[in-house]
Amino acid sequence: MKLMNLKIDGLGYIKYINIKDNSLKLHLLEIGLVYNTKVRLLYKDSNIVIINYRNINILLSNDIANNIEVYDSFIR
C-alpha cells in the first residue's frame, strides 16, 4: 500500500520507492528510507505527510509520499 494511505500513528515498512527522478530516489535512500525501514505516519493533509523513522521526523510532499510503497508488517 502507499505510504500516505497509512493511518495517523500507523506503522509501515518501506517496500520500494517508485520515483523516476534518480537523484531524488538516491537521496531518499541515502537518508535512510531503505527497504524494510520502519516508518510511522504522524500527520497527513492534502499537501504533505510527516513520518518518523530512525528517530527522526521528516516532511514529504504528497507527490513523493504517493510513490513510496510500504508493507504493513516486517518482511524477513
Added chain:
Amino acid sequence: MIALLGNPNCGKSSIFNILTKSSRKIGNYNGVTVDYKIGLFKDKKIVDLPGVYSLNPYTSEEEITIDFIKKNKIDLIINVIDINSLNRSLYLTLRLQDLNIPLIVVLNKCENNNSIDIEKLEKILNIKVIKISALKNIGIDNLKKEIIKSNYICNYRIKLNNDITSIYRKIDIITSEVIKNNIKKRNSFVLILKYKYLFIILSIVMFILVYYFSINVIGGIITNSINNIMIYISNYLLIILNKFNSSIILKKLILDGIINGIINTINFIPQLFFLIFILSIIEDTGFISIIAILFNKLLNKIGISSKSLYSLFLATNCSAMALLSTRTIKNEYERKKVIFLIPLIPCCAKISIIFFIISSFYHNSFLIFLSFYLIMILIIVLLSIIFKKNKSRLIMEIPHLKMPSIKVAYKESITKTKSFIKRIITIMIFISILNFLMSSFSTSFTYVTDIKKSILYFTSYKFSFIFKPFLGINSPSIFLSIISGLFAKEQVVSTINSLKVNLNYITAYTFCIFNIFTIPCINTLSIMKKECGIKLTIFYNLIYLLISYIISFIIFRLLSYFV
C-alpha cells in the same frame, strides 16, 4: 586542513564556534550553514561545512561541501553526529571511511543521552569516538587534545558494499550493539499537530506580543532613558567644544552631523536587541518548523512551501543572510521567487526606520506598527499568488523541539547588535561628513548657512521631484536619505536626523512604506546578484522601485483625502 562534516543540524557550527572562538550563526533547523567558513584552532585550519547526508549532493549547499572536499587537501575529518540520530548519521560515517581520509567521530548533544557504548562503537568502526556537548561544554577538552595530537595515518579500510540497503543493514547491527538503552524522545510536535488550530492562534498571539513588548515596553522605558543619556553627552560635548573655542563649522559637523545621527539611531538599539534575542530563542527551540507545518495549507495556497518559510523568517533578521539560506530550496523557480520576496520583509535595519517613525510621529503606537506589517503581508501574499506555479517536491527534516539556550540567544543578539552599531558608526561618519560638506558649501566651495545655496540642494533638487507624488514636498534631503539607505538601511534614520528633514505624520508614514519596499542595501544586492544573476537582480529591483512608488503614492493620496 581539518573539516567539520556531518548531517544538517548536528551542531557543526557550534563546535566550530567553540574551537575557533567565532560567532557563526547557529539554529535548530536544517540548513543554517549554507557556505563554508575557515577558522583557526591553534595553528590548524578548521573549515565548517554545510551539512550533508551522503557524498552525493542533493541541494546546492550540499554541493559546496562535496566540492570543497574534492578540491582541497583535507588532513582530518571530524564527523559530527547528533547522538540522538546515530542510526541515520552512521551512513555518512561509513561513506566517509571510503574516502581514506583520517577520521574521528564526535557524538554531539550528549547532555541528555548517555545510551551509547563508546568503546564498542570505536572498536566496531575502528575510529576514535569522542562524546561531547557543544551546548553544555562537555568533552570539548578531549576533542581539543585529539585535534592537537592529530597526526593521523589512515591504516584501516572497511570494505563497503555500494548497496545502500546493505549499508543500512550494517548500521542497524552496529546500533543494536552500541545503544545500551534506547531513549525514546517524546515527539512533542505530535501533540501540537493534534491541537493545530489552538497553536495557530497561540503562535500569532506570541509574535504580536513580542513586537508589542519591544515597541511599547522597551521603546517606552529604556529608549527614553538612553535618549536622555545621549542628550546629556551631546550637551557635555558642546561645553567641551566651546571651551576649546571650536569653529561653528566643526560644531555643526560633530554635533548636528555625527552625534545627532548616532543618538537617534542608538535609541532603537534596546528594542532591536530585545527583538533579535526573542527571535533567536524562538529559532533555537525549533518552533519555526512547527509554524511551517501549522501554516502549511495556507502557505501552499499562495505557492510558498514550508521549507521557504525558514528563509522568510531569517529575513526578519537580515535580508543578506536570508538570501544565502535559499540554497537549501531545491526547486529553482521557488528559490528565485523566495529571493524576490525576501527584501520586501523588514529586516532589523528597516525595523529601525519603523521604530524611528512610530516613536517620532505616532507616540510608539503599536497599531501603526501593525499596519506596516499588514501592508507588507498583503503585498507578499499578492505577489506570491501572482508568481504561483505548480507545487514543488518537498523533503524537509523536522528538528526535535528543545529548550532554548539563553546563552546562545544572548551571544547571537550581542553579535548582531555590535555589528549593527559598528556599521552605523563607520558608514555614518562618512555620510555625515559628506552631508556636512554638501550642505555647508556652495558650488563655488564657499561656506554657506542657507541650505538652498548648498551643493546638496543644487544636486539633489533636480531629482527630488520624483518623491513629490507620495511626499507632497520637493525635498532634496529626502532624496539624500533614501540614497544613503542604499549603503545600509539603518543609515536612513541618521541621515534624516542630520539633515532635519521636515516630515509630518502623513509623509512620515508614506516615507516609511517607501523604504520598506524599495531597493535593498548594497550588501543584499551583491548577494542577490551572486544567487540569481545580474539580469534577474535588475529586474527584481525595478519591481521593488515600482511597488514602493505605487503603494506609497496610493497611501499618500488616501491619507491626504481621509485624514
